Amino acid sequence: MRKHIVGNWKMNGSVALLREVLDQVRDEAFAADVSVCVPFPYLSEVQQRLSSSQIKVGAQDVSEYDDGAYTGEVSARMLKDVGSRLAIVGHSERRRYFGESDAAVASKLARLLEVGLYGIYCVGETLAERDAGRAEARIEAQLAPLHALLARGATASQFCIAYEPVWAIGTGRAASGEQVAVMHEFIKRCLGPAFAVLYGGSVKAGNASALLTLPGVDGVLVGGASLDAKEFSGICRAAGC
Numbered sequence: 001m002r003k004h005i006v007g008n009w010k011m012n013g014s015v016a017l018l019r020e021v022l023d024q025v026r027d028e029a030f031a032a033d034v035s036v037c038v039p040f041p042y043l044s045e046v047q048q049r050l051s052s053s054q055i056k057v058g059a060q061d062v063s064e065y066d067d068g069a070y071t072g073e074v075s076a077r078m079l080k081d082v083g084s085r086l087a088i089v090g091h092s093e094r095r096r097y098f099g100e101s102d103a104a105v106a107s108k109l110a111r112l113l114e115v116g117l118y119g120i121y122c123v124g125e126t127l128a129e130r131d132a133g134r135a136e137a138r139i140e141a142q143l144a145p146l147h148a149l150l151a152r153g154a155t156a157s158q159f160c161i162a163y164e165p166v167w168a169i170g171t172g173r174a175a176s177g178e179q180v181a182v183m184h185e186f187i188k189r190c191l192g193p194a195f196a197v198l199y200g201g202s203v204k205a206g207n208a209s210a211l212l213t214l215p216g217v218d219g220v221l222v223g224g225a226s227l228d229a230k231e232f233s234g235i236c237r238a239a240g241c
């Protein structure tokens with residue numbers, strides 16, 4: 001199976017930066033599925049710049065509601081309308097700073113699937129939870145609301161899971177190979193072996209190949225390194241080996 005490499009720009013970038021980064025990577029023929037998830041205001045610009053590229057554009061969030069009187073929200077239909085192919089939901093920064101619950105994140109995923117967008121559902125434990133031996137229990141709780149979606153017919157072709165330990169995000173301290181392999185295996189046991197599981201947390205060109213060749217790792221979600229064309233293309237190339 002081709003690996004999936006997803007860049008998550010978070011609340012970073014500018015029109016100038018997206019031109020600089022995308023112009024360097026858009027014509028490369030990577031042996032992986034590559035996507036970039038950018039802030040809402042840049043979706044159209046990125047979609048246009050990538051129209052002849054294999055790289056897909058995605059969003060970093062979506063409303064849990066359908067179109068209507070929800071000031072400040074962006075619906076799944078709107079994302080699709082401007083050319084997005086996918087969206088991240090439930091990133092730990094959204095859970096932590098914006099109080100998103102597991103149930104709300106699952107509703108967001110449901111909205112994506114209804115309009116035919118691919119979802120990346122993020123899960124991850126804090127360091128305190130890991131140190132207390134509760135990492136698997138936390139992940140299981142985050143996955144729990146997905147069972148209702150599966151019962152309604154959602155499949156592994158419509159969404160994947162991103163395992164992002166909170167303590168590994170933006171810290172330069174990626175999880176160890178053993179920690180990653182064990183948790184990916186656990187997630188696949190919870191949902192079914194067909195579900196792709198991406199790893200995220202301090203992925204760089206230098207450690208991408210080691211992470212991507214671990215059992216159960218179907219791709220990576222890349223934050224900081226996706227803002228640097230050389231780093232990001234290095235990661236995408238590592239996925240083809």
Ligand code: PGA
Binds near residue numbers: 164169172221224
């Ligand atoms: P990082 O972020 O690669 O900068 O650690 C990953 C993420 O938050 O998706």
